[in-house]
Amino acid sequence: xxxxxPFRMQHGFDALYGLELTEVQEGRIAAxxxxxxxLKQPAGLxxxxxxxxxxxxxxxxxxxxxxxxxxLVATGLSNQTSFxxxxxxxxxxxAAVAKHRGRTTWVWEVEITDDQGRLCxxxxxxxxxxxxx
Amino acid sequence: xxxxxPFRMQHGFDALYGLELTEVQEGRIAAxxxxxxxLKQPAGLxxxxxxxxxxxxxxxxxxxxxxxxxxLVATGLSNQTSFxxxxxxxxxxxAAVAKHRGRTTWVWEVEITDDQGRLCxxxxxxxxxxxxx
Amino acid sequence: xxxxxPFRMQHGFDALYGLELTEVQEGRIAAxxxxxxxLKQPAGLxxxxxxxxxxxxxxxxxxxxxxxxxxLVATGLSNQTSFxxxxxxxxxxxAAVAKHRGRTTWVWEVEITDDQGRLCxxxxxxxxxxxxx
Amino acid sequence: xxxxxPFRMQHGFDALYGLELTEVQEGRIAAxxxxxxxLKQPAGLxxxxxxxxxxxxxxxxxxxxxxxxxxLVATGLSNQTSFxxxxxxxxxxxAAVAKHRGRTTWVWEVEITDDQGRLCxxxxxxxxxxxxx
Numbered sequence: 001x002x003x004x005x006p007f008r009m010q011h012g013f014d015a016l017y018g019l020e021l022t023e024v025q026e027g028r029i030a031a032x033x034x035x036x037x038x039l040k041q042p043a044g045l046x047x048x049x050x051x052x053x054x055x056x057x058x059x060x061x062x063x064x065x066x067x068x069x070x071x072l073v074a075t076g077l078s079n080q081t082s083f084x085x086x087x088x089x090x091x092x093x094x095a096a097v098a099k100h101r102g103r104t105t106w107v108w109e110v111e112i113t114d115d116q117g118r119l120c121x122x123x124x125x126x127x128x129x130x131x132x133x
Numbered sequence: 134x135x136x137x138x139p140f141r142m143q144h145g146f147d148a149l150y151g152l153e154l155t156e157v158q159e160g161r162i163a164a165x166x167x168x169x170x171x172l173k174q175p176a177g178l179x180x181x182x183x184x185x186x187x188x189x190x191x192x193x194x195x196x197x198x199x200x201x202x203x204x205l206v207a208t209g210l211s212n213q214t215s216f217x218x219x220x221x222x223x224x225x226x227x228a229a230v231a232k233h234r235g236r237t238t239w240v241w242e243v244e245i246t247d248d249q250g251r252l253c254x255x256x257x258x259x260x261x262x263x264x265x266x
Numbered sequence: 267x268x269x270x271x272p273f274r275m276q277h278g279f280d281a282l283y284g285l286e287l288t289e290v291q292e293g294r295i296a297a298x299x300x301x302x303x304x305l306k307q308p309a310g311l312x313x314x315x316x317x318x319x320x321x322x323x324x325x326x327x328x329x330x331x332x333x334x335x336x337x338l339v340a341t342g343l344s345n346q347t348s349f350x351x352x353x354x355x356x357x358x359x360x361a362a363v364a365k366h367r368g369r370t371t372w373v374w375e376v377e378i379t380d381d382q383g384r385l386c387x388x389x390x391x392x393x394x395x396x397x398x399x
Numbered sequence: 400x401x402x403x404x405p406f407r408m409q410h411g412f413d414a415l416y417g418l419e420l421t422e423v424q425e426g427r428i429a430a431x432x433x434x435x436x437x438l439k440q441p442a443g444l445x446x447x448x449x450x451x452x453x454x455x456x457x458x459x460x461x462x463x464x465x466x467x468x469x470x471l472v473a474t475g476l477s478n479q480t481s482f483x484x485x486x487x488x489x490x491x492x493x494a495a496v497a498k499h500r501g502r503t504t505w506v507w508e509v510e511i512t513d514d515q516g517r518l519c520x521x522x523x524x525x526x527x528x529x530x531x532x
Contacts, residue, residue: 011170012171012173012174012175012180013171013172014180015171016149016150037144038149039146039149040145041147041190041193042144043206047145047146047147047189048189048212049146049183049185049190050146052186052189052212053180053181053183053185075216076181077215077216078214078216079181079182079185080212081185081211083209083210083211
């Protein structure tokens with residue numbers, strides 16, 4: 001990909017919630033999102049959907065980068081997010097690591113931490129690699 | 134809750150992506166979101182995180198309404214979303230049904246359909262009912 | 267399939283834990299297992315792995331029956347089991363319903379109940395339909 | 400716990416499928432199971448339920464050991480197993496690591512490998528820590 005890091009996403013939902021890529025490597029993608037009131041649920045915590053969105057984006061991007069050379073496209077199959085500890089301020093830090101790069105599916109584990117480095121969210125993303133329609 | 138349906142969420146992340154409640158019953162909550170470019174991922178489909186967010190919000194709200202009379206608060210534990218069919222336009226329709234209302238956890242199945250009524254996304258939400266901190 | 271129902275599985279792990287098919291229809295499979303001490307965990311409840319095994323078997327069988335006419339084979343991708351209520355005696359009743367029958371993956375919801383008809387376990391099974399190796 | 404390692408489980412379902420503990424530490428439990436025909440599904444691979452069972456047992460045991468000093472008991476809430484690569488012979492090796500040790504829930508990641516050290520299965524286990532009934 002042809003951009004400098006950190007890279008703030010410019011389009012679509014990633015731009016809306018504020019995804020910023022900080023590391024893009026083969027099998028490892030990291031990103032961050034600055035907490036703001038617009039990302040919270042009614043109790044004042046970051047909304048669980050924000051974490052799921054970040055994990056979805058970076059695991060899909062990582063798969064897309066990996067399978068594009070074979071002419072395939074990445075499509076999310078499932079997103080399993082566990083909420084361990086709330087975040088209420090500062091920055092959301094996410095790192096996705098590819099645990100399996102199969103012929104038809106890739107599986108990523110995404111860890112999300114707060115500014116103190118505490119593990120707050122775990123996501124397992126399964127992404128299909130398919131022929132483009 | 135004291136509002137008329139349909140009710141467009143006014144604050145936080147739910148307002149940002151555009152959640153509108155259409156039905157609020159004991160053990161059943163329905164909602165919808167109008168598709169717009171700001172909700173899409175790079176390939177032009179609705180971003181998977183939008184579906185996860187909708188499911189998270191309505192299952193949490195449903196649990197909150199159910200456990201508030203006991204003085205408890207609802208906190209999401211996990212969100213397991215499977216993507217079956219993409220949505221690219223029109224309206225996202227979601228309906229959450231409580232499958233289990235336990236002493237400490239509630240489990241919801243959320244089905245998301247498109248304007249043609251086709252099942253597009255399944256989410257299982259597990260929500261804890263806890264003493265407020 | 268050429269057998270009479272109920273059909274007690276004769277081989278492999280399904281025979282070991284005692285799976286008995288009670289209904290085999292397009293998109294719906296039901297089965298049961300008789301509780302015995304050999305199926306329990308240390309606290310005296312049916313072991314969570316027994317439920318996961320039942321769901322795995324019947325969703326895979328249902329997919330296999332559905333995709334075999336196209337020359338494909340069914341392979342489990344993921345098994346997401348939530349434990350709602352313990353079973354300690356009697357019979358474990360399971361019913362799997364196909365929620366999605368896609369070109370490359372099928373998704374099933376499996377509900378497991380006790381002799382009183384109470385919902386005890388929910389499993390979502392994702393099964394791939396692939397060319398045989 | 401008062402036993403020598405490796406320790407072959409003597410009772411219930413763990414004995415039936417053949418669970419053998421190989422390492423028991425605070426926040427980390429490892430175990431193995433020898434593959435035999437009785438553990439296979441119809442296509443000749445180890446049955447997915449066997450992996451789910453192993454993960455369930457060792458994550459529950461690890462939680463039980465951790466919360467017993469507080470007078471609590473461990474109860475499985477959910478088991479999310481992803482199948483990456485089949486095992487057909489040799490030994491199934493499993494290692495569970497506690498990613499979160501909360502007041503009310505523990506979350507474990509379990510990795511299952513074959514004799515060649517290849518990652519074959521990933522399980523995330525969520526275990527509740529509760530007052531005994």
